[in-house]
Structure formats: structure tokens, C-alpha cells
Amino acid sequence: MxxxxxxxxxxxxxxxxxxxxxxxxxxxxxxxxxxxxxxxxxxxxxxxxxxxxxxxxxxxxxxxxxxxxxxxxxxxxxxxxxxxxxxxxxxxxxxxxxxxxxxxxxxxxxxxxxxxxxFSLDGQRVSSTGIRAALLAGNLDQARYWLGRPYTLCGKIVHGDHLGRELGFPTANIPLNRRPVPVKGIFAGRLHSPQGSWIAAISIGLRPTVGGKQMVLEAHCLDADSPDLYGQRVQVELHQQLRHEEKYPDLDALKAAIARDIINTRRFFAEHP
Known part of the structure; x- marks a missing residue:
């Protein structure tokens, strides 16, 4: 057209x-x-x-x-x-x-x-309602098919409480408190910035283990030497939901879960380069 x-x-x-x-x-x-x-x-x-x-x-x-x-x-x-x-x-x-x-x-x-x-694909009507339902169900493949691209969130990186760095997993943080999003959980994805692109283990949620009250996106870039992204606008693609957000009894349990998320993120992208 x-x-x-x-x-x-x-x-x-x-x-x-x-x-x-x-x-x-x-x-x-x-x-x-x-x-x-x-x-x-x-x-x-x-x-x-x-x-x-x-x-x-x-x-x-x-x-x-x-x-x-x-x-x-x-x-x-x-x-x-x-x-x-x-x-x-x-x-x-x-x-x-x-x-x-x-x-x-x-x-x-x-x-x-x-x-x-x-608009229909394979005889199925494509709508924002259907795409949101797929995202809420963790069906990122279906959402990607309907969107024609991975579901992506954009935002400016801000300083957090540096807890991720203390645990050994520094993160790029995007506050989501002013924008409700149709996804929540832990994901394998990619982060794109003016400095480059990295695969990343991504958390979207309230951070219940540390008493979080506001939605935030946290992305731990793999194979990157802690890129300085503060103040930059980045794009975060979600490719696979790894698990739901959970509340752990202590920081050691949280740290172990993050380590597993990183392993699973590497495994996903090894199988889906």
C-alpha cells in the first residue's frame, strides 16, 4: 500500500x-x-x-x-x-x-x-489482544510470529541499587513503573545499544526477594565486560521465557537461580544462533 x-x-x-x-x-x-x-x-x-x-x-x-x-x-x-x-x-x-x-x-x-x-495469518486473526495473551502465557514464539519480530522493550538505562553487581551479575536497569507491560518473568534475550549488542539474561518484575515495589527490567549482558550504558536508550528483545519470577529465601538462593538463568540463556542461544 x-x-x-x-x-x-x-x-x-x-x-x-x-x-x-x-x-x-x-x-x-x-x-x-x-x-x-x-x-x-x-x-x-x-x-x-x-x-x-x-x-x-x-x-x-x-x-x-x-x-x-x-x-x-x-x-x-x-x-x-x-x-x-x-x-x-x-x-x-x-x-x-x-x-x-x-x-x-x-x-x-x-x-x-x-x-x-x-489481518490474518494461517486463518487466525492477528490482534493486539491475541498478542498480549501470547506474551502473558510466555508463548514468545507465537507473539514473534504475529509481530513479525521479537517482542521488544525500549528505554533509558538508569542507576539501580547495584545489588546485581554485588552478587556478581551487574545489570542494565530500565524502570517500568510508568508503563504497564504485558510480560513478567525471566527471559533469554538480546540487548542492543549504540555501543553494541549482547545476549542477555533478563528479569522483568518486582524483585520480590529484595522487597521490590516497582516494575523494573534488569538485563545481565553475557560475554561483555560490564558495558557502561547509563543514560543510553537501548532495545531489549525477548526470545524465550526461562521461568516465572520467584521469591527466594535469601540472596544465596537468588544468586544460584541467576547462575542457572545464565546457563539456560547460553544454552538457548547455542541452539538458536
Whole structure:
């Protein structure tokens, strides 16, 4: 579709919202995102989208009628000529806007509307709900197949309490307290940074053995001489869930478990280079 649009000399653009409408209306019930806004933008840049528009979803936008959304946003601001929407797309105050309304206004203002059908693989509909369910079940292979890539988390490395270093397993730490994620446990994965890439044993959770209260991602890079990653944005790919997060009776038991995780991480990547 992008290729055909470029052949027509139309600039390609993606319109998104921050926060997502469901997060705005039902923050406590909103499902964890598969990707943050920044991750979404990075992915779109990979596909050479010409422009990305992110509208702040606030009370004013929530009250905007479907008709005004079309005329103010799509027509005047974006100068839309060809619009692609998902199956059963609704928009505007009280979700009054639909495909039929878009087509009606399209005839009036000179833009064409295309409804993209549900996407399926092997006869199975691919959806964010299904991908989240696969991740929660630890089925990273299924999630990877549907996503077309390993499930990835991105973030900036911060200083932790240095407990990992004291135990002999220094970690790169990404706080997740502001972002609910659909995964939890211990994983074999890869960490990519501007300095390089490493296989890593990765923990995502609350750190119950040491009384942790906030979600954090900790990655112990293997075969690396403690790379200094503080302040850098990194990408962490999850390839295999090794086990669930557990609370151990003491630090010695935790240290032994981490050592086993490292062995299992090496084994996984030896079998899946």
C-alpha cells in the first residue's frame, strides 16, 4: 500500500493519539501497550513514513464531534486525499463517526476512504489482544510470529541499587513503573545499544526477594565486560521465557537461580544462533 501511494506522489502520513482513547477514558482498565509512543514512531520510521501526526487526546479532542474531526483535522490540517482506517473504526464524540460518514464527507471534500480488513495469518486473526495473551502465557514464539519480530522493550538505562553487581551479575536497569507491560518473568534475550549488542539474561518484575515495589527490567549482558550504558536508550528483545519470577529465601538462593538463568540463556542461544 505504501508503494502504491508513493507512485501516486502522495505523501504518506500516520495519525495517532497520546494517550490512547481507552487510556484517557478508562485508565485503570486499559490493557498494557505492546509498544510505547516512541517505539511506535521508531517502527514507523523504519517503513519510511513521510509524516507522523500525534494528537494529544484531551477533553477538547474527546468532545470534538465526528464531523468537526473530519473537517478540522483530516481536511484542513492534513489535507487528506486517501485515508486508510481499520475494520470497524469509530471516531468522534460518542463514537458517532464510522466508515459510512467518512465516505460521505470524502465525496464532499475530495478524499477516498479504504477500510483495511482484519489481518490474518494461517486463518487466525492477528490482534493486539491475541498478542498480549501470547506474551502473558510466555508463548514468545507465537507473539514473534504475529509481530513479525521479537517482542521488544525500549528505554533509558538508569542507576539501580547495584545489588546485581554485588552478587556478581551487574545489570542494565530500565524502570517500568510508568508503563504497564504485558510480560513478567525471566527471559533469554538480546540487548542492543549504540555501543553494541549482547545476549542477555533478563528479569522483568518486582524483585520480590529484595522487597521490590516497582516494575523494573534488569538485563545481565553475557560475554561483555560490564558495558557502561547509563543514560543510553537501548532495545531489549525477548526470545524465550526461562521461568516465572520467584521469591527466594535469601540472596544465596537468588544468586544460584541467576547462575542457572545464565546457563539456560547460553544454552538457548547455542541452539538458536
Amino acid at each position: 505504501l508503494q502504491s501511494l508513493r507512485q501516486s506522489d502522495l505523501a504518506t502520513a500516520v495519525l495517532t493519539f497520546e494517550p490512547l482513547p481507552r487510556e484517557f477514558f478508562q485508565a485503570s482498565r486499559a490493557a498494557p501497550r505492546l509498544s510505547s509512543l516512541r517505539e511506535k514512531i521508531d517502527a514507523l520510521r523504519h517503513y519510511d513514513v513521510d509524516q507522523i501526526y500525534c494528537l494529544p487526546f484531551d477533553q477538547a479532542l474527546a468532545r470534538l464531534s465526528a464531523e468537526d474531526f473530519i473537517t478540522r483535522i483530516l481536511v484542513k490540517r492534513l489535507q487528506c486525499r486517501f485515508l486508510v482506517v481499520g475494520h470497524d473504526f469509530r471516531f468522534g464524540a460518542a463514537r458517532r463517526g464510522d466508515l459510512e460518514m467518512l465516505q460521505h464527507f470524502g465525496r464532499q471534500y475530495g478524499f477516498t476512504v479504504h477500510e483495511h480488513p482484519p
